[in-house]
Amino acid sequence: MTILLEVRGLHKSFGGVIATKNVSLDVMEGEVHAIIGPNGAGKTTLISQLCGEQFPDAGKVRFNGRDITKASGPARAKMGIARSFQITTVFQDMTLLENVALAAQAHDGHSFHFWRNANSEPEINRQAMERLKEVGLEAKAMTLSREVSHGEHRQLEIAMALATEPKMLLLDEPMAGMGSEESQRMIEILQRFKGQKTMLLVEHDMDAVFALADRISVLVYGEIIATDTPDAIRDNEAVKRAYLGEEA
Amino acid sequence: MRTSNFLTPKWLFSVALLLLLAVTPILSDIFDQAFYLSIATRILILTIAAISLNFILGYGGMISLGHAAFIGIGAYCVGIPIYHDYSSGWLHIFLAITVSALFALITGAISLRTKGVHFIMITMAFAQMAFFLFLSMDEYGGDDGLTIWYDSEFFSGIDIDNPTTFYYICFVSLILVMYLYHRLVASRFGRVIRGAKSNEKRMQALGYSTYNYRLVAYVISGAVCGYAGALMGNYTNFISPDMMGWTRSGELIFMVVLGGTATAFGPVFGVLSFLVLEEMLPNVMDMIHDGAGFYWHLPFGLILLFVVLFVRGGISGFLDRLGKR
Amino acid sequence: MDSALLITQLLNGLQLGILLFLLAAGLTLIFGIMDFINLAHGSFYMVGAYICGTLVVLLDSFVLGVLLAIPLTMAVGYVTEVLIARSLYLRDHLDHVLATFGIILIFDTVTHLIWGAEGMVIPLPDWLNGQITVSETIQLPSYRIAIISVGLLVAAGMYYVVSKTRLGMLIRAGASNRTMVQALGVDIKVLFSLVFAAGAAIAGVAGMMISPITGASIGMGNDIIIVAFVVIIIGGIGSIKGAFVGALIVGMIDTLGRSYLDQLLKLFMNTETAETAAPAISAMLIYILMAIILAVRPQGLFPPKVR
């Protein structure tokens, strides 16, 4: 198995507060790698450095063999890192199909097409429809996205991320704000891609993490204190003390 | 998209309006009111400018408080060549579009690095610079403006000095520009621009360099607005830096918002009602009380406030709600 | 270069800077705390001048006129906030621009209705109308010194209120983090009204100070408000310190540009071109400065620490 995402010595601080402290991390091709940690552990800061919204003070990020430490967000997306957001960020005034088509269109070269009606492009629409099917939203393809439920928004996010045909999915708390039934559906959806898509999953919902992850990294105060299989993590004393212990 | 959209009040109103605009020269001839033809011409030209602004402001969320600069640049691209006796209308239009596009490219490249109020203010700052630039060109009248002593010349058979001919040139231009933007909004490019307004972060996560798309939209908008400026130069036969002042840009924004942003017909409604208000209010007030017309800005300001505070979606939105009832 | 002239010009620049600061201070706080773009802030500058002018003529005392005009202008600001501005805070910037554009039209026309179209000359008492002799060659108009002193006094007062009082703490907190103020259990509505009205009064003071020089006229605030926006963008939105430094920079550049740019240009071009180009370029200078600052440092020179 090859390393897809390689993080070395990542460091970031705001004023005096250290948000990311010497983080090193490997995500293998095809694995589902989860990052867990208590509130304020710096998960969001870490994610935003991985997808190019913020830049580290020190350290290196390599993706698919290339150094992307200084690459911009859009550039990383083009290289194949797709992310979903913790807070729903879809295009409210567009239909679900248009939302996904916009994502598919991003993958399909540049979008400086000024004349042709984008809604009647069969190839893009076919791809978008397929992604919607994969997340179980095909019935609502023509509904405006502001008219669907929160859970469906989250599914739409996954469909949009998939539509860019990424090498890696970076999922920032995909279960956030969901009821247990909705979470269960989301877990099922994600399980379908397990083994096919590399995923870096940041999640609070322990059921989801243990159901999905191949390996887990535990982030506490900006530092990774352990990386191991779910079973090993469950038994790790340091993790228990720092993290699981609190929850218990 | 939804085929049941015909025969709504908005649709009927829009078609009726276009038909009315199409026959305005005939009506003005029958009633012997050349003045109203002149106002209608102004409406057409400003509508083209408003459509260009609507695309970046309404669909793209870029609040440019400097759009009047493009009208001014376009107009000077007619005035300055004519001053030097280059009368070819094709040259004027070519200049108006390319110079405006170039100005949009340079200022947009800097302005679009900023967001929110900064964008509003920096576009205004660039427009002020253009304003002061033309102000300083004494050769072309500076502050006093420049009289365009004759109109652009096209084919030998077409005399755009004739108000009716010129009106139809503007009318056809408007229809073409409306069609252009209709295509643009629905295209992949338009979708990206709409997406970037709705959620920039997400667009970047999808791999779009929104900056590039916005810049292109801004340049297209500037070019079209410059074309409107070239028409304006031929219309007024007089141009001055005043055309570029920030209050003019503010008025243009108001026209777009009044009509309803991000709608195809909004700019038409907005410009029409704005100019009709501007023309009628003083007269109506004078009728109520002689001399009251000087104070027409008072009800005008109140109407503006009212529209902002209570009329969501402008006239277009109002007509939509009428249809839903 | 003539040093006496330079000193006078620096003083003039300082005076313009101080006036701009008085306008920009309210603008930047209103923008920083309420996230409200108030193009109509300049209207208070005008209203202050007119109220003050009326009172000065009526009471035949400049000082009394100014002192009475300040609370009156504040009241106008308060009423504007309660009636209109308040319902706009949660709207987007586009609505702010338009609505306050409407407010400008209303203020201008009402002023026209009340005071006529001609504007107003505000007489100065003799003791302010003279000269202060600094040296043989340097004489300074005493009223200019008075403007600068009053301006600095207001600036010092604001500094005290903002940095040393609980109210100031709330204002600073509000400028950097709105939710925090709400979390402190402060009646945010009252705080907003207070900041708005105080900002209006301070803008009014600027109008009162300048009107004996330029006279009061309709629309006098509409152009200077754009310059005040340039100031707060250069200084960093929400920052009083930024407004102060930005105002002084803009005041100096504008004044010195007007005085020395033609001489500077004459080094590169012939006299006539320089003399015609100088006024236009000096008018552009502050916008060029703002564009450069926005391009290089979009948050301004002194942005509030946390946003």
Added chain:
Amino acid sequence: MKKALKAAVYGLFLTATPWLGTASAADSAPVKIGFVTTLTTPAAVIGNDMKNGFDLALEHIGGEMGGRKVDVFVEDDGFKPETGKQAADKLVTQEKVDFVTGFIWSHVLLASVKSVLDSDTFLISANAGPTQLAGKGCNKDFFSISWANDQIPMAMGEALNQEGIKSVYIMAPNYASGKDMMAAVEMTYKGEIKGRDMTKWGADTQLDFSAELSKAKASGADALWAFYPGKAGGAFVSQFMQAGLADTMKLYTVYTLDGISLPKMQEAGLTAALGSRGTQNWSPDMDNAANQKFVSDFLAKHGTYPSFYAQQAYDAVMLIKSAVDAVGGDLSDKDAVRAALVKADFASTRGKFKFGNNHFPIQDFYLREVVADSEGRWTTKIVSKIFTDHQDPHAVDCKM
């Protein structure tokens, strides 16, 4: 077909708007005069004074010309060329006036002139005198009752020579007239020009002259020569005093100290104005019957001396009346009307009056001084005559 339609449409409206019916009675139809001036913005002080002069003239002629009633259409130019041009458009296309007059500002006039002349309407400027229209751009239907912009500053330059002023510093607003003036100075003034400043003008007028005045002071010139019409004049003189220049420099002005600004300056105690001199083609104290009637009636009605704006608007009405009278009220023959206008057979407040080949006046120019009259009111008084029968230098370029 079109005619029938037209008749039908008019028929519909006849009952509702009776005035349309009377419009065909050509003889009794009024003479229509459009009047464009500034009635908003601070410059409205000038426009109002001008309109007062205009109204007084109409009163004096009993609202009649050539046996026909006079209808007046007043339009505001908003101190902006574009607005003025729209107003002129409206006058000629909508109201279809016979004469357009007024115009304080050269830039407003320059913007409007094409619209008016294209519609074959007579345009009589009652103040603005841009040099462009005096030379190559002269037109058979354009008349100026005032001057070419550079004549008064030319007279000023000559006056300064006569007064023995060795050096001056010049300040003027940056617009057509200001530029005309700057150019005119060099034509006649023989002393040294120590420096010059052109300040922002128009809706965004610069009214704080501190920087310029400091430069003027530092220049060490004998005199300051300024051109600030209307409200700007008050601001200028007050700052001139505040800057302490009144003691060191002599103040000379053109188009600045007049019936509009002087009462305000007196009120504000701007004593620097008293004794300052300027050139003009007219002064309220001119001794002729027409002027005495005009000035005394104006004083009685408004309590202030008329400015030259009022005086020229008054003269403009009298000129139009003389032409309409000469053709017996029949305005259909444009050539006849034009010939009557060229004759200028009316009693001007300036005494003698005649047009040159370019339809600009050939007239005398005087040096006037600001003095207090017998009742203590500030006004101007003629000191000496500078030019006799002076024609502007652009007339030679006029091929008409």
